[in-house]
Amino acid sequence: xxxxxxxxxxxxxxxxxxxxxxxxxxxxxxxxxxxxxxxxxxxxxxxxxxxxxxxxxxxxxxxxxxxxxxxxxxxxxxxxxxxxxxxxxxxxxxxxxxxxxxxxxxxxxxxxxxxxxxxxxxxxxxxxxxxxxxxxxxxxxxxxxxxxxxxxxxxxxxxxxxxxxxxxxxxxxxxxxxxxxxxxxxxxxxxxxxxxxxxxxxxxxxxxxxxxxxxxxxxxxxxxxxxxxxxxxxxxxxxxxxxxxxxxxxxxxxxxxxxxxxxxxxxxxxxxxxxxxxxxxxxxxxxxxxxxxxxxxxxxxxxxxxxxxxxxxxxxxxxxxxxxxxxxxxxxxxxxxxxxxxxxxxxxxxxxxxxxxxxxxxxxxxxxxxxxxxxx
Amino acid sequence: xxxxxxxxxxxxxxxxxxxxxxxxxxxxxxxxxxxxxxxxxxxxxxxxxxxxxxxxxxxxxxxxxxxxxxxxxxxxxxxxxxxxxxxxxxxxxxxxxxxxxxxxxxxxxxxxxxxxxxxxxxxxxxxxxxxxxxxxxxxxxxxxxxxxxxxxxxxxxxxxxxxxxxxxxxxxxxxxxxxxxxxxxxxxxxxxxxxxxxxxxxxx
Numbered sequence: 001x002x003x004x005x006x007x008x009x010x011x012x013x014x015x016x017x018x019x020x021x022x023x024x025x026x027x028x029x030x031x032x033x034x035x036x037x038x039x040x041x042x043x044x045x046x047x048x049x050x051x052x053x054x055x056x057x058x059x060x061x062x063x064x065x066x067x068x069x070x071x072x073x074x075x076x077x078x079x080x081x082x083x084x085x086x087x088x089x090x091x092x093x094x095x096x097x098x099x100x101x102x103x104x105x106x107x108x109x110x111x112x113x114x115x116x117x118x119x120x121x122x123x124x125x126x127x128x129x130x131x132x133x134x135x136x137x138x139x140x141x142x143x144x145x146x147x148x149x150x151x152x153x154x155x156x157x158x159x160x161x162x163x164x165x166x167x168x169x170x171x172x173x174x175x176x177x178x179x180x181x182x183x184x185x186x187x188x189x190x191x192x193x194x195x196x197x198x199x200x201x202x203x204x205x206x207x208x209x210x211x212x213x214x215x216x217x218x219x220x221x222x223x224x225x226x227x228x229x230x231x232x233x234x235x236x237x238x239x240x241x242x243x244x245x246x247x248x249x250x251x252x253x254x255x256x257x258x259x260x261x262x263x264x265x266x267x268x269x270x271x272x273x274x275x276x277x278x279x280x281x282x283x284x285x286x287x288x289x290x291x292x293x294x295x296x297x298x299x300x301x302x303x304x305x306x307x308x309x310x311x312x313x314x315x316x317x318x319x320x321x322x323x324x325x326x327x328x329x330x331x332x333x334x335x336x337x338x339x340x341x342x343x344x345x346x347x348x349x350x351x352x353x354x355x356x357x358x359x360x361x362x363x364x365x366x367x368x369x370x371x372x373x374x375x376x
Numbered sequence: 377x378x379x380x381x382x383x384x385x386x387x388x389x390x391x392x393x394x395x396x397x398x399x400x401x402x403x404x405x406x407x408x409x410x411x412x413x414x415x416x417x418x419x420x421x422x423x424x425x426x427x428x429x430x431x432x433x434x435x436x437x438x439x440x441x442x443x444x445x446x447x448x449x450x451x452x453x454x455x456x457x458x459x460x461x462x463x464x465x466x467x468x469x470x471x472x473x474x475x476x477x478x479x480x481x482x483x484x485x486x487x488x489x490x491x492x493x494x495x496x497x498x499x500x501x502x503x504x505x506x507x508x509x510x511x512x513x514x515x516x517x518x519x520x521x522x523x524x525x526x527x528x529x530x531x532x533x534x535x536x537x538x539x540x541x542x543x544x545x546x547x548x549x550x551x552x553x554x555x556x557x558x559x560x561x562x563x564x565x566x567x568x569x570x571x572x573x574x575x576x577x578x579x580x
Binding site for chain 2: 326363366
């Protein structure tokens with residue numbers, strides 16, 4: 001079943017109204033790059049926003065002209081006849097502020113100097129992203145989303161939508177996420193950040209001027225991330241203790257297949273991702289904590305929410321464990337909100353949320369069928 | 377799924393109507409082991425109940441969502457720690473009691489989470505069941521459709537058994553409805569009723 005949205009084109013939206021950020025800093029103007037799939041209906045009631053995770057972007061589905069291999073990161077989920085069905089929904093994917101795929105970020109030129117922002121780019125948070133997304137929605141004529149959907153860091157944005165703009169989102173699909181990171185999770189992020197910050201090519205974030213990128217740090221950060229996104233079992237299944245040459249070499253070159261895989265993934269990532277964006281994204285993860293402003297009471301944090309929720313987790317996800325999603329569910333139950341919670345049996349750890357999985361897709365499809373019925 | 381009809385459903389599951397009769401309009405309910413969500417949907421449509429189901433099976437989670445009811449995936453045998461005390465008007469255990477492992481703890485949990493509990497279960501004291509055992513066979517019927525080797529029912533009981541359980545566990549029975557098929561049974565219920573539905577609360 002070939003059900004791709006086909007060839008897509010990225011679009012840009014320029015915003016000249018200053019955006020005051022959580023940190024107090026102000027971005028006087030910024031650009032967001034986004035893609036849309038499907039058709040917005042007459043009363044603009046069929047729009048879905050997809051929020052991306054740490055390394056994601058606006059290219060959610062389809063391919064680019066003359067780049068048949070450049071497939072969107074959630075193409076298995078989004079398309080005609082797929083769970084997020086573009087025959088029924090108008091789907092928006094965007095690159096978040098601070099990203100490195102076209103939206104204004106640390107690698108974009110600072111209009112004041114003409115040079116990349118680098119260390120001068122302010123820290124942005126999940127709350128800031130949701131504000132910028134809300135402005136984009138308004139620009140596109142969408143007063144209320146049928147659904148906001150996200151996994152991992154994207155799930156945090158989906159949750160934040162229900163807190164910041166309860167009347168602008170009817171359904172929130174929160175996948176493999178958490179109401180805030182645990183100390184262990186922040187620790188992983190900090191090791192990743194330290195790899196970048198201590199890379200001699202980092203230059204305090206202003207490496208652009210020096211014509212270098214802190215590749216070694218970014219590569220290590222990604223390698224560490226990858227380990228935590230997979231489960232022990234998935235790694236054992238995929239790589240085991242396989243040796244590339246079949247025998248020990250008694251040296252420090254690549255010997256085990258897992259080493260080869262991680263280094264390859266690290267190199268690939270360091271070749272296209274911006275180190276400052278990586279720092280910023282991990283910080284946004286660390287800071288997200290809606291309960292903090294409510295005396296650490298998550299129940300109170302959701303007191304103003306009115307959306308319906310689908311909360312999903314994956315059994316082997318230890319970075320965003322089912323327990324974290326159950327905590328979200330409990331707070332929603334406390335506030336008597338409509339919520340369904342599914343705990344999906346999967347061997348792929350945190351990465352499961354991006355993978356094709358029959359039951360996961362059945363759940364998404366069933367839930368979104370109900371969402372579509374509300375405006376059909 | 378679209379051909380869902382409350383009247384049809386009630387005739388297929390007579391305990392649904394019996395349960396619904398005790399639920400005031402707009403009540404909040406938690407349905408433990410809610411299956412495909414039929415009862416919740418029935419209560420939503422006939423009693424405007426605001427409800428959630430708890431289910432362990434993947435297939436049933438999807439079915440509940442298709443039925444338009446809220447469902448939380450979880451194992452009721454490991455407790456109801458995901459639910460706050462006194463969060464619901466009613467906690468229902470429909471045709472599930474006999475299949476729970478930690479039945480004692482679960483009934484206690486039902487009355488922690490809900491103001492009242494409702495259970496329905498197949499009466500093992502029903503004369504056909506007794507006759508089967510007397511003839512040397514485990515009963516197999518519409519209410520007990522399993523063979524001894526594949527049954528999920530590990531805690532079968534009779535009406536009398538359940539009532540003494542309640543007495544021993546400070547549970548006060550508020551109402552009882554005994555049925556055989558869709559016919560209400562008044563005479564010798566422990567012998568002539570195939571299904572029992574009870575409403576109860578914490579005894580004070």
